[in-house]
Amino acid sequence: MSKEAISSAKQKAKGAPESLAIDSILRRHEESLFLGQNDYWIIRYHGRTACLKATRGIRYLVVLLRNPGCEFHVTELLAPALNASTPVAGVAVHVRVIRGLHPGFPVLDAKAKAECKCRLNELRQDLSEAERFNDPQRKTEAQNEMRAIADCLGSAVGLGGRDRKACSDTERARSAVTKCIRKSIQKIGSAIPSLGYHLAARIKTGYFCSYNPHPDRPIAWKF
Numbered sequence: 001m002s003k004e005a006i007s008s009a010k011q012k013a014k015g016a017p018e019s020l021a022i023d024s025i026l027r028r029h030e031e032s033l034f035l036g037q038n039d040y041w042i043i044r045y046h047g048r049t050a051c052l053k054a055t056r057g058i059r060y061l062v063v064l065l066r067n068p069g070c071e072f073h074v075t076e077l078l079a080p081a082l083n084a085s086t087p088v089a090g091v092a093v094h095v096r097v098i099r100g101l102h103p104g105f106p107v108l109d110a111k112a113k114a115e116c117k118c119r120l121n122e123l124r125q126d127l128s129e130a131e132r133f134n135d136p137q138r139k140t141e142a143q144n145e146m147r148a149i150a151d152c153l154g155s156a157v158g159l160g161g162r163d164r165k166a167c168s169d170t171e172r173a174r175s176a177v178t179k180c181i182r183k184s185i186q187k188i189g190s191a192i193p194s195l196g197y198h199l200a201a202r203i204k205t206g207y208f209c210s211y212n213p214h215p216d217r218p219i220a221w222k223f
Contacts, residue, residue: 033222034062043188043195050191057184060177064203064211065221071208074173116149123149140214141201148204170207178205 033044041058043050052058060077064070123146130139181203189196204210213219 031222032219034058034065035223036062043192045192045195045198048192048194050188052187052191055180055184055187057180057182058188060181060209061184061199061203061211062223064209066223068211068213068218071210073208074177075170077177077209078173113153116153120146120149141197144212145201151204152206174205174207177209181205181209 031044032046033042033049035042036054037051039054041052041054041062043052063072063077123142127139127142127146130136130142182205185196185199185203188199202212202214204212
């Protein structure tokens with residue numbers, strides 16, 4: 001072996017332990033993955049991998065992904081005791097935290113309701129295109145998001161079309177958690193577009209948040 005080849009092999013060997021460790025992790029988790037590594041998360045989906053800095057939004061997402069179909073009130077997600085590394089499948093909310101909506105301000109203001117209606121119009125166009133091009137997955141995801149927005153609007157409007165009111169503390173919690181989750185989904189989508197699309201369609205936010213995978217296509221997440 002030439003001196004140049006020996007030198008090249010030595011250089012590669014210096015970085016080998018860390019590289020081999022990451023490769024070993026990914027080989028053990030060939031499927032969909034959310035793996036916390038110090039201040040970062042290694043995320044894998046549909047064969048694509050990303051390494052993103054840990055944020056509150058990703059922590060909330062991991063709690064939801066660990067517990068598909070379970071609803072968590074925003075105050076639960078904000079609680080320090082509820083962290084992403086602890087399985088909490090039995091903590092589904094049975095007693096609604098918002099039993100009586102205190103006098104305050106509307107659950108959805110005029111701007112938010114207008115944005116919901118605008119998004120519904122976009123989804124109707126997506127649905128029409130999906131039907132025209134015979135794309136069942138796109139059709140299902142559009143229908144699911146439309147249903148989620150309709151539920152959100154329904155919870156914000158009472159009898160006679162009157163706005164429901166929410167207490168300020170709960171509304172601030174809802175707003176903070178929703179912003180964190182949406183921001184994290186956008187970052188994940190920039191790195192792995194198919195996963196961003198999936199999370200946007202399957203993560204429900206609001207006063208209660210949940211992850212609702214397609215019943216016929218569940219994802220075996222690894223943590």
